[in-house]
Structures are given as C-alpha cells and as structure tokens.
Amino acid sequence: MVGPDKQKSPFSYSCYVARSREGEQFVPEHVFSYQLSGILTVNTGVKEYVFREGDFRFIKRNQLIKFNKQPAPDGVFEAVSIYFDQELLKQFSLEYGYNTDSGGNGKVDTVTELKKEALYKSFVDSLLPYLQGNQLINQQLQTLKLREALLILLQSQPSLARLLFDFQEPGKIDLEEFMNRNFHFNVQLKRFAYLTGRSLATFKRDFEHIFHISPSKWLLQRRLQEAHYLIREKGKAPGEVYLETGFEDLSHFSFAFKKQYGVPPSQVAG
Template structure:
C-alpha cells in the first residue's frame, strides 16, 4: 500500500473546535494540503509530510482538498497522562531545546512511513485504530519520533503551565484568535480575575470590547489599504460569521464593510 493510500484516523480525544491546542498531537497528511498559522509564522503541510502541533498554543489551520475532493490525515494525540506513563517506562534524554513554533515540521523518514503503513490491520469500522492497540501504537510512534528528533523531549515532556507574560504584547499579537477569556488568561499566566483587572489597567477597556474594536480596526485597514474583501477576512479576524462581522463593522464605523470596499 502506498503511503498516500492511508485513510484518516484519530488516536486520542477529538480536536477542540477552539483555536487553542489542549494536547500535543502528531499529524501526518496523506492527501490534500493543510495551512497553519500561530501568530508568528505561516506553515504549509503537503502530502507525505508530518508535524507535531504543540499544546498550550494558539493556532489556526485549514484544509485544502485535492481536485478529487480528498483529504486524508493521521492524527495521534499525546495527552499528558499518556506522556507521564511513557516517561515512567522509558529514559528521557533532554536536549535543552527551545522553540516558539506551534507547528514543528518533522523530517521524512522510512521509520514513520513504515509505522503508518502498519496501522492498516488495526483500523476499526469507524476509521480509528482499535482501542485495544491504540496505546501500543502511540508508544511505538513516540519512540520513533524521539529517535528521529531527540529535541522533542524538551517539548513533549514539559508539563509546566504558561508563565506570566507581558499582557499588552501578547494581546497585540494574538487578538485575531477566537478563544475564550479563560484561555487568554491561562496563556498569559493569570487567573481570569487577574487577567481582567490587568487588562483594564493596560487598555482602559474590557477584553471583549477591546478585541472587537481591535479586530475591526484591522479589518478596515485590510479593506481600505490592502483591497481585501470582507468575505475573505472575517474568519481570520476572529469573527464566527459574516453577519456578526458586518453588523459590528457598521456599528463601529457608520458604514458597511462592502460599501467601504467599493470606495
């Protein structure tokens, strides 16, 4: 079986609909293309490529199907409980490696390809690996990844929580992500009450109001200066639907986004 003939499967919990990564996961792409963004970089994953997507990061990704409307991927979650159990069984060699990237591209290797091909007999009717063998296959995959990329040990086995960050700098970089205030508070190393208090001190505004205004400012810039269409930007700016974006834009600026586009 060719590597591109691998069918989609998941091992672990479902991916959160939020743009907040709750657990590390391995992603292999068999068909289609995936584009990712983490406020620092844009990433592209093509067929035959794989990456680690890191926990406690804000990230956005979208899939592009093939001309035949196909998109096939393999996802293995490495949740904290699994990783702690793995650490008890295996010696972990730390490399003092640091990285800010939410998407860590992995080099192509026959060990990964052979592992992925070995999954076929374990698929159940729903397209997932049979639960009886899922942890064994996760362990096998992680051993392969640590052999190929020893620096992953510093990322995967760091069980700490985010430390206190510069709130203003963080929000100016991450305002486009559509996540809850609880997530923003956690990622800046604060309780929700401390986050709201510090936010008010810095921005003289509530987080919800500031986020809407900041996103709309960026929207106006993109429409006026970059000649982009409202339909192409509202999702990337953190709005859940076009009608909400259009209503908020007109309320803020007194003119519709579509009218501004034609000026």
C-alpha cells in the first residue's frame, strides 16, 4: 500500500499469503490504490479506514500512517498502488494549465475514500499484466500510464487537484499538538522535524522549550505511559501494545517498561 521513501517504480503490486502484516509508514508521495483482495486497515492517528475488495483510495503525501494487511479467506492479500512524484505533477500542471497556487494548506483528510468508478478499474486492469507478471514497464510507458491515471482521477474527482498540485512543503505548525497526536509513530526525529516545518536543530530547540525535556526522552516516557494504560486499563497484551505505541521490538519495549515501572509488562494487572 505504501512503499519506502525512495520508489524504484511508480507502480507497486502487493501480494501477501496466509498471514496478516502490520506496520507503519511515512508516505512521501501521493498514492492512488486499488484493493484487489483482502482487507487493508489504515490508521492516521485521528481516524481509521477499512478497505475491502474493489475499494479505491487516495492518500496524500507527507503523512504518517499505521496499517494492517489481512489476507482474504482464500489466503491472499493483493493491492495495486500508483505513486505520483512532485516532478511529474509539476510538469503535468504546467502542460494542462492547473494553477499551482490553488492547492492551499486547508484541512484535508489524509485518506480519501474514492467512489468506485469503471474508469479506475479499467486503468488498474491495464497495469496488472505488467505487475503480476513482474514485467518491466519502460520509462516512456510509465509516464503515459501515470498521466492517464492523473487524467482519470481529475475527471472523476476534480477536487483532488488542490492536493495534487499543492507543492508547498509542510509549514511550521503547533509542535505540542502534533507530537501528542503522533508520538506513537516510530520515525526518526528528522522526520518529525520536517513534518512540523522545522530544521532538526530548530525542532529540538522548540521541543525543549515546550516540554522541558529532550525529544528522545519525552518520546520514550510518553510511549511507556500509553503502553501502561493500554495494558492495565484496556487489557491489551504486551505483544500488540509495543507496536501500537512506537517501539521497534518486544525485547526493547519490555526492558524499558521494567526499568520505568519496576515490573515487566506481562506482570501488570489488568
């Protein structure tokens, strides 16, 4: 559904068999996706979305999300995603006369649930022989297919233009509100800095001015506090809580938890 920061190809075919997969991801570019089979759950930290077979979605760039990929009863999870980089979108906006100043920074949902359109389905079907067959799509064809996808999206949902052609980088925002909403995402400090419209040095300075503690120490304490609450008050197991609260692995979480509270998370009474 979402890929790494550097995309080798603007087209991605995900196929997982037999077991669910979960994780989190920074979404660096706008993504248009189609769910072929299975269920994808996306959590933005504010809202949860569930996509099933036949659903289409659009996820805007520069976002943090958590996801769960659940195979269908026959054991397969499949999704196709198309990524739109900024260079392509700038060229497209100039050629087709889209005003790049019309994007704005208004409040827009991270995820847009798209209505089912025959044109969307026809476009995805045209990609599947390449993606499922693991065939190389040459540069010229990639460009043509990306432009086709943009034209179809803009015809079906013109309001997406203000997202697609907004080329502004994240502006300086309320740091305290952002961190309290996104502390559970396991990303580097430089990513938090970028998303709050700051250099890393300015981020650290502003953070310590607000919280009176370093970002790393605050994140650890805040994540442990949330984990303790989820285990004790919500009855969740340590094995599901550590990922939910931003820890990389269970052993590191257990060590930090015991150091903070004096007992391992498995011994916290619910």
